[in-house]
Amino acid sequence: MRRNKQEPELKIVSHRGASGHRPEHTLASYELGARFGGDFMEIDLVATADGTLVARHEPEIGDTTDVAERPEFADRHATRTIDGREYTGWFVHDFTLDEIKTLRATERIPDVRPDNASHDGDYEIPTLQEIVDLAGRMTKELGRRVGIYPETKHPAYHTGLGLDLEPPLLAALLDNGLTGPEPELPVFLQSFESESLRRLVDAGLPRVFLMGTEEHWKPYLTPEGLAGVAEFAEAVGPAKDLVIPRDEDDTLSEPTSLVEDAHAAGLVVHPWTFRSENRFLPADLRSGGAPDDFGGFAAEYEAFFAAGVDGVFTDHSRHAFLAREIYLEGE
Template identity: 75%
Template sequence: MPKKKPQPPHLKIISHRGASGHRPEHTLASYELGARYGGDFIEVDLVATADGHLIARHEPEIGQTTDVASRPEFADRRRTVTIDGREVTGFFAHDFTLAEIKTLRAVERLPDVRPYNAELNGRYEIPTLEEIVDLADELTRELGRPIGVYPETKHPSYHASLGLDLEPPLIALLRERGLHGPEPRLPVFLQSFEADSLRKLQELEVPLVFLMGTGEQWQRYTTPEGLAEVASFAQAIGPEKSLVIPVTEEGGLGEPTSLVADAHEAGLLVHPYTFRSENHFLPPKLRSGDDPTAYGSFAAEYEAFFAAGVDGVFTDHSRHAFLAREMFLAQA
């Protein structure tokens, strides 16, 4: 009998846009490093090109994450659109064909916080979902453990208004690659901030994650009644992490809310976002000084959330999450 591949611990490390604390986000290099640093899942934001291909970008606006603004041949593509009620000016993936997208190169979205990533500007292509699945397969074989995929439909209603629905090509590709059903070939979670998008993906029979921000539109879902409603169309929630453990007025981590316990009572997993190790992102009391690029006491933050009972974390620094998980599980 073939040797069974080892399964990761129950606490999942979700490499947020890859190892985006170490490489420009949403590049194959970032995804690969996230897995090599201990990540269990490659997390992907999906947007559509003009010809309907799914590519990995943080938003439909690609001016801040590619070199498109410096390319004179595309200068006339700059425009202003309204996305979910907000005016955005820039360059948009849906105004480019995949062939045009492939001529662009990724740049660091947060150069002031991650100047070392900015040194890699121009080195990496913009990947398609197909290429990301291929990479997950390669890494699974090489590392001897399953590397899952965790795609998000990004602004699905907006894409639908353009006639570029994200769900049909996502469903088609996952079916083609055997990433559907109760036992997909690789672990799969699908995520969205929009419940209707998740409902369209239910036919794949894989775990669905309802993302929850801190705005008013999500408040009702944080109650036991709201979580019961979420459980009718999803298997997990992805809350902004302050919904699990708020930051106090003094700048430290407060007491956990009841969200994790309430979600578990509703049968939902909890994967909060986003854990980052730089001082810039940490609560004031966990910072190591005034340098926003330096690492602070990230391990203390992970430990608090693991102790609160979360089932996984979205992280820009997979290695840090991996080491924190190892320490936490060794003490359990």
């Protein structure tokens, strides 16, 4: 049976918006992701010095804003250690919201996405509230609910600065009618840190435990580990290689048991991150063109849909939408 087209079971999560087409974490990127068929706007949240939540990939913003070109902020240049890794640059938490609003977004990977880089300087850094407002407007305009999918980014690090991410996130959700079993818009809450998800339990919303491919994630990938995750989350967001790894020749292998095991534990599965450029695709799905040309992305989505995932994080929402349409028509 064809799934409900209004809110299909296979979710398309616009990763930092339509970040394959506009600089990530901008209102333009989020709007385009919704227009391209995305069900959710995925948001990495960090805090300003005065405690406002804004959307940036990391606390360090030298690669995603024009701050390095702003002489008035030269004295903010610093080196910080975040979760054991040293970063040098400019950090959101050293700026007030008013100061952040004077900056303009830039493309994080300009060599890969030069068309995005042509928009450098066009867009502000959005707040969480501005993105929530946009999701509401797009819901009305498109005639279908467009949700939000916020991530607490390095929450323990922020706590060490006295800038807890969870209280302002919970307050924003409550103020916008986005808590409880029937929120105004669909919401998933995500984090790589289990303690942050535990602190978000009062929202009454599905929580997603993000997992990478590094060795320390392995204990979570067993049936027993996933059962433990189900004590503080309702979903997992694994790196996609944990669902379908690649062979030595960089082609897709057979699916692991992760989806089946997660479902057995009562967990939804939303892997990350799907990208359509050749350089990111399995070797046998590349087009033969330049590394940054689009390849056979639909076949990759089909393999993961067939493996039973419940949704995908994607930089190219339109491609995921079309691949989903093709896949569901064939069911």
